[in-house]
Amino acid sequence: MRLLHTSDWHIGRTFHGHSTDEHLSLVLDALARAVAEHAIDAVIVAGDIFDSSTPKADAFTLLNRAVGAIRNAGATVILTSGNHDGPARLGHMAEFAAHGGVHLRTQLSRLAEPVTLSDTHGDLLIYGIPYVHPEFLRAAYPAFTGGTHAEALAFAMDLIREDAAARSGSQPPRYVVASHCFCSGEGAVTHDTTEDSGRAEERDISRGGLNIVPPSVFAGATYTALGHIHSRATLTPSVRYSGAPLRFSFGEISGAKGAWIVDIGAPGGAPGGAPETTPDITWLDLPVPRRAVRLTGALEHLLADPSHAHAEDAWVEVILTDDQLPREAMRALQGRFPHAVTLTHRPSTRHDHGDTTYAERVEGRSDLEIVDEFLGYVRNGAALSAPERALVTDALGALEARESAR
Structure with a gap:
């Protein structure tokens, strides 16, 4: 049988x-x-x-x-x-x-x-x-x-x-x-x-x-x-x-x-x-109609490297290692890999603050400096740009004015 x-x-x-x-x-x-x-x-x-x-x-x-x-x-x-x-x-x-x-x-x-x-x-x-x-x-x-x-x-x-x-x-x-x-x-x-x-x-x-x-x-x-x-x-x-x-x-x-x-x-x-x-x-x-592939690397490398041609018709999971997550990264990836379905940002370098607590790091700093520190942390080192700094300064000024008026 x-x-x-x-x-x-x-x-x-x-x-x-x-x-x-x-x-x-x-x-x-x-x-x-x-x-x-x-x-x-x-x-x-x-x-x-x-x-x-x-x-x-x-x-x-x-x-x-x-x-x-x-x-x-x-x-x-x-x-x-x-x-x-x-x-x-x-x-x-x-x-x-x-x-x-x-x-x-x-x-x-x-x-x-x-x-x-x-x-x-x-x-x-x-x-x-x-x-x-x-x-x-x-x-x-x-x-x-x-x-x-x-x-x-x-x-x-x-x-x-x-x-x-x-x-x-x-x-x-x-x-x-x-x-x-x-x-x-x-x-x-x-x-x-x-x-x-x-x-x-x-x-x-x-x-x-x-x-x-x-x-x-x-x-x-x-x-x-x-x-x-x-x-x-x-x-x-x-x-x-x-x-x-x-x-x-x-x-x-x-x-x-x-x-x-x-x-x-x-x-x-x-x-x-x-x-x-x-x-x-x-x-x-049995046949595999669409393979599943995991790609890891910086966005520019993934889009240009010819060795990734095998993934162009596969289900693709992407782990981006850029220090900062590029804008519209998934849209760019799907231009080459139409079946890219997940994206994880995992920078190759991370800021290490050692054993210092967050409270210790911001002690004595102004509100603008604290915002700059926080954004630099969550954006893996990307501090405020000049236009962003102006927006944050205006917002903090408006908040201070409102608090003073109470």
Whole structure:
């Protein structure tokens, strides 16, 4: 059985105010072509299909087109809900969609009901676990009394292991789990060296470390397809993140974008235990419609240096090192880099006042001198120009006259 593991499509998301749907559509078209080219049997999308719990109509249109293309390429589709999705909205008409080979797993009460696929080695069970919040799980299963995500997923996996064993009888079960969570453990390998690996997406369910899920929770599964982290990572050989198909932050600049192709052979191991063999897993690169680039330097250098030509069609984050922020710097930058979307002023030199306090620095100075000192500080050494000094002098004089008249 050949599976393709993807996640975190985030349909409807913006990149610094710019829609990413056109680029995502191109990537998902390429994914559908890869399904046909590599004879994929099933595509697993491990959560965060949409970027919002209330997606717009255009988001559904994109999803329907992408899923239709994958089905036309010959693969069954299994989608689970993530923390960004509205489970009821995503799962609308799930029963109807299942007749067409599209299986939506959005109800916690049905997390132990697998999608069953068959090959020459028998049945392969695919369990899609919707995003599990402990409170939601307690509502669905009164027997659950835990309070962390790890406890919630351990409870869910116990149900899944029990169901897989019952369906497999005396044979070791072959089953795959899709889960949207923050899984982390010693020995994990992040394939892409990035600044944040997309981890801004984790913060809402991992504060304080209480909601970190260890890979051991998924023991027994032939393969675990994880979603939630936007860069690919391997927790164990059979527990992996595929990452998102697009870059959604500049922190993911160096990360490859794609999906895992997972080949699962004959069953192995003992019932209820770890699989005897690890699936054969390879990486599938997907196209990057627009790269993300960070440029650092003085404005004049960035506008003139030919070595920056590669950034002219990329999303660009600019860190300007000019001592003073040039006027209309972003407009000038966008003249060469039309997709420059963020600008940070970080002067290469800063005035160092040592341990002197502000009160000590202005002691005994006139109001004009204090204004000059303040502006010189916030403008990195640029003192008042003659016209500015005249304006400030007039303003201070008017203020002094008003105070004297009281």
